[in-house]
Amino acid sequence: MNLERVSNEEKLELCRKYYLGGFLLLPFLWLVNVVWFSLYLSQVCHLSRYVIRSAVGAALWGLGLGVWVGLFQTRRNQWGALGDALSFTQPMGEP
């Protein structure tokens, strides 16, 4: 989709749809909002409302996932059976 050929109203509509969609546990929609539409903040009215909220949402998700991944990678071998149950692939030769 080439955003340059889309009218401003449609851009706003798209941004709003993505913003609402992100609440269905789809943080990448928020990330897409931020990345795509931040270039058009000055052109389209009321776009900033959705872009900023999406940015906040994406940042929170990023932080949460980052913390979880960090914990998992560093602490998994201390979690015993729980760690193995949470893993998709088992590391070979590591506890």
Added chain:
Amino acid sequence: LFCGSWGSFPAPFPRPCVGNSVERKIYIPLNHTAPCVRLLNATHQIGCQSSLSGDTGVIHVVEKEEDLEWALSKGPHPPYMILLNGNLFSRSGFLGLGTPKFGIKSHFPCPGLYSEEHGPEFAHCNGSVWNPLGSGVSYEDFPFPIFLLQDANETETIKECFRAHNVPAVPGAAPQFPLCAMQLQSHMHAAASTVTCMRRSSLQSTFSINPEIVCDPLLDYNVWSSLQPINASGKVEPEKRLILAATRVDSHSFFWNVAPGAEAAVGSFVSLLAAAQALQAAPGALGLPQNVLFVFFQGETFDYIGSSRLVFDMEQEKFPLRLENIGAFLELGQVSLRNDSVLWMHTDPISRRNQSVDSQVRDLLDVLNRSSPGSGVSLADPGVSQPLPPSSFQRFLRARSIPGVVLSDHRGQFHNRYFQSIYDTAENIGMHYPEGLTPEEQLEFVTETAEALAQVGTLLARALFSLAGGTDPTESIRADPKTVTRLLYGFLLNSNNSWFQSLIKPDQKGILGPFPQHYVAVASPTNTTQLLQAVLGNLTGIRLNLSREECQDPGKNPALQSELYEYWWVQGPLDGNSTSRIPGCVRSGVRLSPALSPAFELRRWDSREFSTWTESRWKDIRARIFLVASRELELLTLSLGMLVLLLSLLCTFIPRIPNPQFPNSQTPKCPNPQIPNSQSQIPKS
């Protein structure tokens, strides 16, 4: 064919041309090595682990302790691969390698069934230090790979490479790159403990399309046979009493699949084989009031896998006998290194606190003492207070107080300096052959060791005859030293000899080979178990005049009583000078019983009661040597390459970059903030 050298590094030294593959010009594989692998039990892991693609280090040949120190602290090109001679391979040497960051600690408590609860005299492993000469290195966990070099030529190749490249021209200076390096790869898949690796394996086999099993339990089969035939799928009557004569078959060492176990296992089971043969041939043996059972336990080295499983099967009624049917238990511990022909009779002080058991034990000792004159063995009693040495009998005692004796050549600590070591070989038990004998002559030559072990077999056979209720004089019962020497040759020096070849089935030829070893392993039955089965069948069975079809399918003929006997179609000896053999049918009572720890049957992988030993799986184990360049040269090469890449990218892409387009940057007027759904209110730009 001229094989020139490639690149800027000369080939280590001239060697015959084997092709023009670049890999063959760089690496010299070491094919005759034995790795140290990872074994796990319920709580710990032991053995060695390498990185996924192998650990590489500059070779350093250590001839004295100071060389080791230099490599560990002062060497200028770490990491090093140390080449050690066997005598430096000791605990102190290893704890030197185990600097605090490795944290090598020993965590195995005293073995056996004695602890404070039996009395204060047994606390702190008192009376239970049986192997003080042992370094305990086999039971440590090392984070680096350790290999055994078994070929003297390969060792010499490595030393030549070291002398050519790694020794500086001026002593004291640092050697110059390129240096000779070695890469050892033995990446183990299992980790932490049996509980972890079995859990992971079961998760994989439940949920994965391509399951990756990471460890296997150690298992094999126990070999058993009886003097009078027993129905293997039936049950012995509860009031019958049998005499059990047992020993262990396996051993272990630091390195995988190298477990000669001469004094630890072979000497004992050879004596028991000789006793079984002598007893079977004794007049009146088949009419004795009580039956005698000969059991050869596998896996005893790893917390008594075989004996604990047999006790479990007896309790679960999966074996023809029950524990109540055992009238007496005689075990052969290590018997090959007797001082002054003395054999010690060890008994269990705890069960002897019970009067009736004590009197039965005394009767047992009396029978043994009465059988010893004339056998060449003198018996001695270490005293009631001394506990039993580590033995399979202890597993039976845990379940029931059975009267029994463990015969061994040592009173307190082992006479075996190389218990569970790669050096527990034929030389360790004093097997010496005169110079210049052919292999066939060596097979038949009766060594002193064979005579001594035949004496032990004689004593055992006579004692078993009397215990089973035989009243005839036993002087005629003698174990045959010729059989013993052939057994020793076959199980310690070369199992591919003419006698063993005649005992096996035609499809079993692969189990024979030089340098036999007796590690229990994870693939069953092992060569040792199969050979033992064939040998016991030959020594205690009879040859029948049956055809091949009748022999291989005895169930068809009810007269053959296939539930009482096993029928084997064996290759037989060579027919005179030709290459064909005279096969035949052998009928015996030799059976196999599973020797897998009950912990795995019950899926209790953290069991403290049963053995939980497993062996890790691995993908590739190999060792090779090659020349390495210095780190600086490697980085330089890499950087040059990256630079060339970037330059070429720039040259190709810069002329092609189009003019960048930026989005329209007009700023529209924004009306009052409303729900921007009605399109008519927003001005079109």
